[in-house]
Amino acid sequence: MKKLINDPDQVVTDALRGMAAAHPELRVDLENKVIFRGDAPRQGKVGLVSGGGSGHEPLHGGYVGPGMLDAAAAGEVFTSPVPDQVMAATQGVDGGAGVLHIVKNYTGDVMNFEMAAEMAGDVEVVQVVTQDDVAVQDSLYTVGRRGVGVTVFVEKLAGAAAEEGRDLQAVAGVAQAASDAGRSMGMALTSSTVPSAGSPTFEIGDEEMEMGIGIHGEPGRTRMPLAPAGEVAAMLTEPVVDDLGVGRGDLVVAMLNGMGGTPLLELYLMYGEVATILDKAGITVARNLVGDYITSVEMAGCSLTLMRADDEMLRLWDAPVKTPGLRWGV
Amino acid sequence: MKKLINDPDQVVTDALRGMAAAHPELRVDLENKVIFRGDAPRQGKVGLVSGGGSGHEPLHGGYVGPGMLDAAAAGEVFTSPVPDQVMAATQGVDGGAGVLHIVKNYTGDVMNFEMAAEMAGDVEVVQVVTQDDVAVQDSLYTVGRRGVGVTVFVEKLAGAAAEEGRDLQAVAGVAQAASDAGRSMGMALTSSTVPSAGSPTFEIGDEEMEMGIGIHGEPGRTRMPLAPAGEVAAMLTEPVVDDLGVGRGDLVVAMLNGMGGTPLLELYLMYGEVATILDKAGITVARNLVGDYITSVEMAGCSLTLMRADDEMLRLWDAPVKTPGLRWGV
Numbered sequence: 001m002k003k004l005i006n007d008p009d010q011v012v013t014d015a016l017r018g019m020a021a022a023h024p025e026l027r028v029d030l031e032n033k034v035i036f037r038g039d040a041p042r043q044g045k046v047g048l049v050s051g052g053g054s055g056h057e058p059l060h061g062g063y064v065g066p067g068m069l070d071a072a073a074a075g076e077v078f079t080s081p082v083p084d085q086v087m088a089a090t091q092g093v094d095g096g097a098g099v100l101h102i103v104k105n106y107t108g109d110v111m112n113f114e115m116a117a118e119m120a121g122d123v124e125v126v127q128v129v130t131q132d133d134v135a136v137q138d139s140l141y142t143v144g145r146r147g148v149g150v151t152v153f154v155e156k157l158a159g160a161a162a163e164e165g166r167d168l169q170a171v172a173g174v175a176q177a178a179s180d181a182g183r184s185m186g187m188a189l190t191s192s193t194v195p196s197a198g199s200p201t202f203e204i205g206d207e208e209m210e211m212g213i214g215i216h217g218e219p220g221r222t223r224m225p226l227a228p229a230g231e232v233a234a235m236l237t238e239p240v241v242d243d244l245g246v247g248r249g250d251l252v253v254a255m256l257n258g259m260g261g262t263p264l265l266e267l268y269l270m271y272g273e274v275a276t277i278l279d280k281a282g283i284t285v286a287r288n289l290v291g292d293y294i295t296s297v298e299m300a301g302c303s304l305t306l307m308r309a310d311d312e313m314l315r316l317w318d319a320p321v322k323t324p325g326l327r328w329g330v
Numbered sequence: 331m332k333k334l335i336n337d338p339d340q341v342v343t344d345a346l347r348g349m350a351a352a353h354p355e356l357r358v359d360l361e362n363k364v365i366f367r368g369d370a371p372r373q374g375k376v377g378l379v380s381g382g383g384s385g386h387e388p389l390h391g392g393y394v395g396p397g398m399l400d401a402a403a404a405g406e407v408f409t410s411p412v413p414d415q416v417m418a419a420t421q422g423v424d425g426g427a428g429v430l431h432i433v434k435n436y437t438g439d440v441m442n443f444e445m446a447a448e449m450a451g452d453v454e455v456v457q458v459v460t461q462d463d464v465a466v467q468d469s470l471y472t473v474g475r476r477g478v479g480v481t482v483f484v485e486k487l488a489g490a491a492a493e494e495g496r497d498l499q500a501v502a503g504v505a506q507a508a509s510d511a512g513r514s515m516g517m518a519l520t521s522s523t524v525p526s527a528g529s530p531t532f533e534i535g536d537e538e539m540e541m542g543i544g545i546h547g548e549p550g551r552t553r554m555p556l557a558p559a560g561e562v563a564a565m566l567t568e569p570v571v572d573d574l575g576v577g578r579g580d581l582v583v584a585m586l587n588g589m590g591g592t593p594l595l596e597l598y599l600m601y602g603e604v605a606t607i608l609d610k611a612g613i614t615v616a617r618n619l620v621g622d623y624i625t626s627v628e629m630a631g632c633s634l635t636l637m638r639a640d641d642e643m644l645r646l647w648d649a650p651v652k653t654p655g656l657r658w659g660v
Contacts, residue, residue, distance in 0.1 A: 002519040002536070002630060004596040006558045006603075014559070015595045018602030022586075022620045057594035077595075189332040206332070228336045229344070256352075261591045263627050264387035265345045265407075266334040272348030290352045290654075292622075297593050300332060300628065324620075328657055 001198045003298075008195040012054045012074055019061060023324055026064055032088040033074045033081070035061040040070045040093045046162040046171045047071070047093030050102040050155060051086060052109050053078040055194070056215055058325030059152065059294040066330070067321035068159035069102075077194045077297065078216045080108035086116030090123055098124035098168035102154055102175060104147030105131040126168055128175040130154055132182045132305065134243045135212030135220045146214050149255055149305030150182030152293050153317075156326065160319035174316065178307060183244040185236045186303030187220070188213040190261060192296045211235055215259075215296045215303075229266075233273030236304040241281065246308055248282030253317060255288065255305040260295035262302055267291060270302055287317055293325065331528045333628075338525040342384045342404055349391060353654055356394055362418040363404045363411070365391040370400045370423045376492040376501045377401070377423030380432040380485060381416060382439050383408040385524070386545055388655030389482065389624040396660070397651035398489035399432075407524045407627065408546045410438035416446030420453055428454035428498035432484055432505060434477030435461040456498055458505040460484055462512045462635065464573045465542030465550045476544050479585055479635030480512030482623050483647075486656065490649035504646065508637060513574040515566045516633030517550070518543040520591060522626045541565055545589075545626045545633075559596075563603030566634040571611065576638055578612030583647060585618065585635040590625035592632055597621060600632055617647050623655065 005011050013030060020028035027036040034051075041047060050060040051073030060072035070093035075081035090099050099120070103113045110129060117125035130147035137145060158175035166174070188210045191200035201217035204210060209227070212220025227235075246252060256271040258264070271290045278285060286309055294303070309317070320329030335341050343360060350358035357366040364381075371377060380390040381403030390402035400423035405411035420429050429450070433443045440459055447455035460477035467475060488505035496504075518540045521530035531547035534540060539557070542550025557565075576582060586601040588594070601620045608615055616639055624633070639647070650659030 002539075002556065004519070004559045004562060004592060004600050004632060006560055006599075011595065011599065014602055015599040018598035018600065018605070018620070020602075021605035021615075022598065022601050022618050054595060055593070057598070062594070189334070209332075226332065229334045230336055232334060260593045261628060261630075262334060263385070263590045263625060264392070264622065265341065265385060265627070268348035268352065268387070269336075269341065269345040270334050270348065271352050272344055272350075275348070275351035285351075288352050290348070292594065295593060297595070298591060298630065300591075302334060328660070330659070 001193050003195060005195055008198065011195045012076055016074060029088065032085050034071055034085060034089045035064045036071045036092055037064055041095040043095045044097055045095050046097045046168050047095060047099040048102065048159055048162055049089045049093055049099055051081045051089065052104050053080060055297045056294050062325030063155050063323045065323035067163050067319055068155050068323050068326065080106065080112050083112045083115035083119055086113050087119045090116055090120040090125060094123045100158060100168065100171050100175060101125055101127040102151065102158065103127055103129050104151050105129050105144055106141050107143065124168060126172040128172055128179060130179045132184045133214065134183050134185050134239050139218060141218065148186065148215055149184040149257055149294050149303055150179055150307060152255065153182055153253060153307050154178045156321060157313060157316045160316040178313065182305055182307040183240045184303055184305040185240050186213050186301060187211045187232060187236060188259060188299050188301035190300040192217055192299040213301060215294060217296060229270055230273045233270055233277060237274050237277045240304055240306050244306055244308060246283055251284050251286045251309045253287045253307045253309045254285045255293060256290045257294055257303045257305065258292040259299040259301040260292060261298040261300040264291060267302060274304055286314055331523050333525060335525055338528065341525045342406055346404060359418065362415050364401055364415060364419045365394045366401045366422055367394055371425040373425045374427055375425050376427045376498050377425060377429040378432065378489055378492055379419045379423060379429055381411045381419065382434050383410060385627045386624050392655030393485050393653050395653035397493050397649055398485050398653050398656065410436065410442050413442045413445035413449055416443050417449045420446055420450045420455060424453045430488060430498065430501050430505060431455055431457040432481065432488065433457055433459050434481050435459050435474055436471050437473065454498060456502040458502055458509060460509045462514045463544065464513050464515050464569050469548060471548065478516065478545055479514040479587055479624055479633055480509055480637060482585065483512055483583060483637050484508045486651060487643060487646045490646040508643065512635055512637040513570045514633055514635040515570050516543050516631060517541045517562060517566060518589060518629050518631035520630040522547055522629040543631060545624060547626060559600055560603045563600055563607060567604050567607045570634055570636050574636055574638060576613055581614050581616045581639045583617045583637045583639045584615045585623060586620045587624055587633045587635065588622040589629040589631040590622060591628040591630040594621060597632060604634055616644055
């Protein structure tokens, strides 16, 4: 295992210490492993809390800040945060207007966020679960679909809605609509290694790739020989487009996401292939992200997320955001 | 070789096509492999041109836009752009106030930019060469020190100065001052593979790391056994601090940069270690970047850059910038 770490069991705490040093505008609770906006709680504003296993950075801690999340709970690598962490996040951001939990669809995450909501007592909590991965239906870790890339979009749009002062039901509605409008599919060239495990999550041959992989290295649709980028792009784009049901004249927000170990050069190359396919289908990409937004430690590979978008969603997308991982307009 | 590419010889063109699709606010000249600001040339504004071999993304094309570069010439992977490319960039951004060339110190780059300046005819050109890598003095590819991370800072500060309407000598002065005030040191856990070569640039053992590596995988100071992050941080920080001559009471801008294949989790962890060392030395980090800013394809590893900063440099740092790779204030 080749990693820039000290003790494999202290990776998350050590990284949070670095986040605190790099971003004095955030407040990092090292004991609970929660990253807060520096000015949380904001009175009268709906609080947004997300979280999950670490190893997917910048998700979720990198999306804490004005216009996006109020707090993120960091579990161990690829491990759900415990209810106490999520409760601390929830209580720490409650400004009297209630708290939205944005949860990726994994059994442990959903359960622990639900328990935290119960433990949070008087705080009104609504949960929105993202489940956008079209690769597989049900698995060892999920009932239904896995929550992946659309989570970034949900956090952005709901964050903008909360910043505008909308109430909890309205913010939850924005989050749910974004979640419902998004689909994703990922692929991997290499595996990843959880520090405390010390060896790769799965084995993959030098001439192979895995289509439909999850962000924890969960098996996907098929193991197959390496293919040119254009073919890989088609294998990602077509199932997403089909499942989402978008076609000629539709607007989407697109994210070509790196899994952590893929150079930006290749991500842009892949985005060019995806853009060509969408253009031929008459689908307009209104906004896009190309880069590492929801990763799987050092895995080489990428994922595509498309979200059907209307003018209101684009307005919320364009609203100012100031976080370590996403920033514009401020 | 596991890469998301089509033809290994078309990687740069294919990636530029993706840049064009993702960033309609830029103008990509595919024939010359030059990325321009969409509104270049800006009349009366000093034009900023950089460039170099590809494989270091987001450097340089990802730093084209308001507040930073006007154009970047993309050579083949780890290969200097040819003079014709740089000339096209130079002529394309000249708004009558002259053009600054920001060049990393590699023999081929410096020579080709000089030839381009001669070929550009009436356009007044000033060249600033970055040479901040403290790891080695002179090498196969350089006389003097290699130009690495400080190039990002030079492009940001000179870009802000040009945006303010300063003249060519003043903008060049800002660039030179930033370059002079910066030092860097890098390390690698793994090698990288140039697509057209097809095999790793160098071999490194499973239990080894290379200290003082260059951004093309050039050998560094020493090959040694893997060490904990805290020790690695000290081996990067101490030579940089010593060479720069900063100490108690000094202000710096810091960049903990990923080489392309290192997860953000590890980069933040490393930044935490560096911040602790600097804090103990009484050095204040006034601004920082943590992430992939000047990479070496898919190499795992990181580099540290420190730039001694004064109030004027921080003011230019904070000025609005809108590029694919660096954005704030707009």
